[in-house]
Amino acid sequence: MAYLDRGSTTGYGRHADSEGDASWAELAKTGKSKSHRYQEHEAVYYEGDPADKVYEVVEGTVMLFKLLPDGRRQVVEVLRTGGLFGLTSKAHQDCNAETLTASVIRSIEKREIEGSTVMQQHIAKCMLTQLETLHDHAVLLGRKSAFERVASFLMRFVPERGIVGCIGPKPSGKDESLIVLAMTRQEIADYLGLTIETVSRVISDLKRRGLITIEKQDRIRITNVCGICHLTGTH
Amino acid sequence: MAYLDRGSTTGYGRHADSEGDASWAELAKTGKSKSHRYQEHEAVYYEGDPADKVYEVVEGTVMLFKLLPDGRRQVVEVLRTGGLFGLTSKAHQDCNAETLTASVIRSIEKREIEGSTVMQQHIAKCMLTQLETLHDHAVLLGRKSAFERVASFLMRFVPERGIVGCIGPKPSGKDESLIVLAMTRQEIADYLGLTIETVSRVISDLKRRGLITIEKQDRIRITNVCGICHLTGTH
DNA sequence: CGAATAGTTGATGTATCTCAAGCAGGGTGG
């Protein structure tokens, strides 16, 4: 695997990297990493905690967020299987980390990593993807309307669509996709820099326009993927 | 230098890392990196260009920005001496890179880096800082008011202040700082997710309140650093 | 000096927030 891979086509928002898993598995065998099971909405660490470990989402979903003194919250990253977090150049965590769903998280002492080139390269690869995701998110937060934010958010869950070179719906029939948000309205709002009411209104409106149907609060069926994609502002 | 340094106290927005320079200088000696001088507001590369090099700001300031199809622009990073860019996991650049001031930029082919552990560690260190900066910026874009955004922006230029453990003004006399923005109002607006008019109004208001004085458009004297700091929303 | 460019200021519009009430689903206990 090349250090700065020039051939990958990792999609928007995907942090997983199957190639890299080998190195973690290897470390796990040597007993140098610890896995731990977390419940839904359980804190992994808090901003300011000593930052001596690196964490990997083995299973589940984790969010990183920051709080302002008056209670305003911004979710800065949402990590899925394969995502790394706890990465910081400082002695203390810069974010809070909390599970969104029940999760399994593996942690490794940072000093263990110093010896492993493979690990370092895997971490570098993950950071590159995170950097790109954060760039896209800055555009979303700085320049997109509420509709565009929610549409972009929904498209994150549709694999192989909404990315460069998207070929549109399969010629065969329906352009649907069932997605599981695994986030409350409040978490979505804090991720998209909106209020819970605005998120709710936009979703209701998309429903009214026949672009989506709500199956169960956090399970949404996009009945017109292309329609949602065109609302993202990116295309 | 530890891979994931647990003792650094690099300040907000500072990407420079004097320790790492040695490795670049080393590569420069071997003739594997190229330096190039750029004018003010000259493009280094465009979004979609092949991403086969890594760049370092040797001197000057560089911004990375993204464009939406309708022309909306978001500046996603502002890099100063020591900052690295062109880092991406994909085959193509995800951003546009343009100088803000006349600059000297060094570039290295990505494949040259694959052999150098020192280089890789330096890059990793820089990415960690960028990740933290982008987290802070997400909070700014997602949750801060126009006043808080501009105040936070101004505080970026005041070294050793507005960071955790800030001890306030020196007991001796004035709490001043002269800063050089090196950005037009439009660039500031596109960085802060605002319009040029809003940026202008906020700056005028800060002037009216006696917190700053404008010396020359992009040279601002903060006459009350603590006052500005308390407007950032972070403290 | 005058044109071109960048920044400021004012008047008005509107997208999103705020505040407040109502609704739905899921679990609990009588």
Added chain:
DNA sequence: CCACCCTGCTTGAGATACATCAACTATTCG
């Protein structure tokens, strides 16, 4: 099993911060 409650979500009415549109002013540069 159903009434009740709790929590999360939705919807409405009104307020507001910021954007937009437009005119004006300051600065830069030939």
